[in-house]
Amino acid sequence: MSCLCNASKTYTKQAGPHLGEYCTACDTWIRWIPQPLDKYVWPLGSKHKGQLILAIAKNDRPYLEWAASSITNPKLKLKAQEALDYVDQSTNM
């Protein structure tokens, strides 16, 4: 991906829970980069906001189970389910 200014160099920067790609020449935001599950930071809730999703899956599984079934945001719902599956797989090994 390149910028509207036609510069081809980009850099990445953490912006809150998101990892963004930006143009090196004009500092324009280009896109959000999907984050791997082990770096994903949960963006919601007074209790868990800002924590790594895998840490929540280990420390407060009921919360994430609730999120995976009841939350309205489909992307977060999926992430919650992914994190639960991931923790299950790593503990069953």
Ligand SMILES: [Zn+2]
């Ligand atoms: Zn640019």
